[in-house]
Amino acid sequence: MTRPNCRPAASARHITLTAVVIQAVALILGLVAWVAALSVAGGWFPITVATDIAVAAAGLILTTAVLRSPALRGSAKSRLRRS
Numbered sequence: 001m002t003r004p005n006c007r008p009a010a011s012a013r014h015i016t017l018t019a020v021v022i023q024a025v026a027l028i029l030g031l032v033a034w035v036a037a038l039s040v041a042g043g044w045f046p047i048t049v050a051t052d053i054a055v056a057a058a059g060l061i062l063t064t065a066v067l068r069s070p071a072l073r074g075s076a077k078s079r080l081r082r083s
Contacts, residue, residue: 020064
């Protein structure tokens, strides 16, 4: 039985790939901002920015894991059935 409002796996893969790209850009910009903050500010500010960067990196790792999951890649049997 199929659900009527379900997106196909190809669409989910595209959405997840877009999320990976956005998160990677955000991580790079966060690193640039952190390096700039280290040169200007002292104290706790650079540590809180470093924490935000670590959270962004963890999100990127988890999203990449979802992108590589068998559900989004499809199994070999399902690829054979489609062709």
